[in-house]
Amino acid sequence: MKSIDKVLSTFYTGDNKLKLLDQRYLPRWIVVVLDLFLCAISLALVYLILLGTPVFFSDHVSLPTQAIFLLGVNFLFFVVFKTYSGIIRHSTFTDILKLAFSSISTFVTLIIFNTIYGATTGKYVYTLTLLIMYMFLSFSFLLLFRVAVKESYQILKKGAKGILKKRVAIIGADDQNISLAKALTTESNLPFKLVGFLTEKFDSKRYKLLGKPVIPIKDNFTETVQNYNIQGVIVISDSLGVKEKNKIVNNCLENNVEVFNVPSVERWNTKADINSQIKPIQIEDLLERDPICIENEAIANDLVGKTVLVTGGAGSIGSEIVRQIALFSPKQVVILDQAESALHELELYLAEKFPTLNFITELANISNMYRLEQLFTKYNFDMVYHAAAYKHVPLIERNPHEAVYVNILGTVNLAVLSVSNKIDKFVMISTDKAVNPTNVMGASKRVAEMYVQSLQRKEVIHTRFITTRFGNVLGSNGSVIPHFRRQIAAGGPVTVTHKDIIRYFMTIPEACQLVLQAGTMGSGGEIFVFDMGKPIKILDMAERMIKLSGLEPYEDINIDITGLRPGEKLYEELLNDTSTSLPTHHPKIMISEVPSVSFDIINVKVKKIIKTATRFKDNEVVLLLKDLVPEYISENSRFEALDIEKDS
Incomplete structure (x- = not known):
């Protein structure tokens, strides 16, 4: 019973769900057993085809003995050429060659055995017709088995990807948003399924872009999200001001909707960039600071x-x-x-x-x-x-x-x-x-x-x-935001030195400009x-970062107040008295x-x-x-x- 449980545990986990797509590969012994089973089926089909014909099996040696010996030779060449070593769903031309060499070697070996046996006893164990038919039929079955597994895996994988894709809406309906939508709908590798466009500029649900509805968000954001089963929203970084972004993020956090950020379309270089640059929105994107203009000529x-x-x-x-x-x-x-x-x-x-x-x-x-x-x-x-x-x-x-x-x-x-x-x-x-x-x-x-x-x-x-x-x-070396990110990723707690501590913040590029x-x-x-703009309360920042990670402060991730560090003060100043x-x-x-x-x-x-x-x-x-x-x-x-x- 324990051995059966051990075999079943290869496919099943504690939730009692079969997880075929999660398996890295089938154990080698199962591949060999399956291949021998297909060879046995091939031999049985040859038996049925030749039954009643003049070239039927020899009765000098019993049929079970003939079958066991033939399959034994075939198994020997499976081992010699290691036909079981590749991952079936990733079979290559090399794996097919191994099968071909195995089948041909089995055929040649049996021909040699049959010739020697016939020369010494005057009778043959196998007919030439039987061996030729078995070679082609067994090779075809082995090949078709691998092709079927490979194609089935790809179909299942695509189907699972479609089910698992996150249902997202794009904020806005201008040209840049439409370009982003085209990328989402044409790039199959992206883990997103576009539901539509969220905007405050349209009053009707009848508008459609690229076949997707333009969804008006007027009063009830929660109802809109629930009606369309929206799991995430995507914002083009330059299309909204910081205050608008914060409003959207606050609404999304209240409804457990993820927020993703993507650069403006002009900064895309290749399709690969789209996949790599659609990322969860970061706390840096939500800090209220006016854009900085510099005098390049000077x-x-x-x-x-x-x-x-x-x-x-x-x-x-x-x-x-x-x-x-x-x-x-x-x-x-x-x-x-x-x-x-x-x-x-x-x-x-x-x-x-x-x-x-x-x-x-x-x-x-x-x-x-x-x-x-x-x-x-x-x-x-x-x-x-x-x-x-x-x-x-x-x-x-x-x-x-x-x-x-x-x-x-x-x-x-x-x-x-x-x-x-x-x-x-x-x-x-x-x-x-x-x-x-x-x-x-x-x-x-x-x-x-x-x-x-x-x-x-x-x-x-x-x-x-x-x-x-x-x-x-x-984001500078040793600064608080990367430190909080590491703590959140580790499951917490997030450590803040004082509940009232505040700091001024600026991005590295802004400061250097x-x-x-x-x-x-x-x-x-x-x-x-x-x-430096408005000072930010570090405790508020920690709570916001936890929420942006899809977690709840003090429930999923705790925040510990550790006390001011040596030399640390509550408020920083840019000018002295x-x-x-x-x-x-x-x-x-x-x-x-x-x-x-x-x-x-x-x-x-x-x-x-x-x-x-x-x-x-x-x-x-x-x-x-x-x-x-x-x-x-x-x-x-x-x-x-x-x-x-x-x-x-």
Whole structure:
């Protein structure tokens, strides 16, 4: 009984449903048994055909013995040629050849046996007619069996695909939506079945496009979805504003309807792109931000025909800056980073995507002045985009000296070399964490800002130092959204540090566009602040992401409040209490008017901080940072005690 259960378990699972399409392949012994059964059927048919004819079976050897011996020889050649080794539903010409060789070899072997047996006994076991008929009939049955299985599997597979396809409606009924509909209805491999077009622009259900109804959605979205059994909707990314998208997504989430996003038709290259680019809508697509317009001509004046250095070029911000610079025909782009694997991956990507770009990757640490001197001498840079930095707050809070090496010493090295080599522009990427810093990372970036700003005002120098400051970028290495995605994929829980924590967000391409734009605007010494839009509550974002994954917060996926991390604060700021902001001609970019400190004072203090960091005296390093940046007050950190010391 157990052996029967074991055989049945090959086809059945606990839900008692036969799952033929889920089987990878039939066991080899079953293939052999089936083939022998077909051979036996062939032999029986030959028996019936020859029954009563002069060329009937020999009666010298009994019929069962003849059949067993013939089938035994056939089985031997099944094993020799391994006719059972292929997957039947994927049979190829090679598998057919194996069957042919097996049948011919069986025929030849029996002819030889029959001849030898006849020569020794004077009687024959098989007639030649019988052997020829058996060879052709058995081969035909074996071949037809494989063809039938292969074709049946394809028919079942297509039928199952049709049943399993998700019933979707397209939002909108304009030309782009019609092009998308054509792709959905003609591309059979897509896992979608088009139900119709959802729109608010038509009042009647009588309209049809490509044979599909135009479904008006006026008052009751739920009723519309239920009437047409809609399981998903597809939105063309550029066809709707963010508010309209959010409205649709909210309605869909309330009705357990999936939302898919697809690029505009102009960005499709091949049919394969359609399949790969229809994806579930992401939280990034729903953040309310006005589109950013940049002045390409001004950026081109900065970059066309120039040799550009990008530090931290393998990071999320640095690599996007490289990609955007590549569009402006620079003379050469030098990409510097100390992350070997990431640099190698970027090199492969650029070689494939930007074959005409003249670029080179350099493995180096910006805290190594001698290595940087070599690079500046070798390449004769026109511009520097400084994106290299240590940015993970809790990690830097445990290693303040490392923040000093990269964020401060690295910036000092690059700034000094830029001045001595008469670089035209030095654009530094800073962060909103440098404003009223509560952690070592923010304080170190603020010191870097102060250094380049005071250096600009020290004396008349050729280099223009421009600082850009913005908040969190969506999808950057270590940012919250990829982290939440991993937690949701793992089944939760999703961890939020505080129920009231908020952050500003911007996409990586948006941030880098503004960096390039700000680089065209500065006369030197400015800190440009980007308009990050409305701040977003992280808890609300976590709940929304769970819902977009088709799950329910606190039911399917729990959200744990873990407490603020070392150095983390509830609210980020783009301006501190002592600064004011001035508008620029670009609506998304402002200038922060921050009181500056004399370069001589800053230079002395920065050198002392660097020297102390080389001795791994973290408390002293932090005290010196607090002295240079008076607004730096530690929060949720072991360094809070230093603030009490300083005040007492």
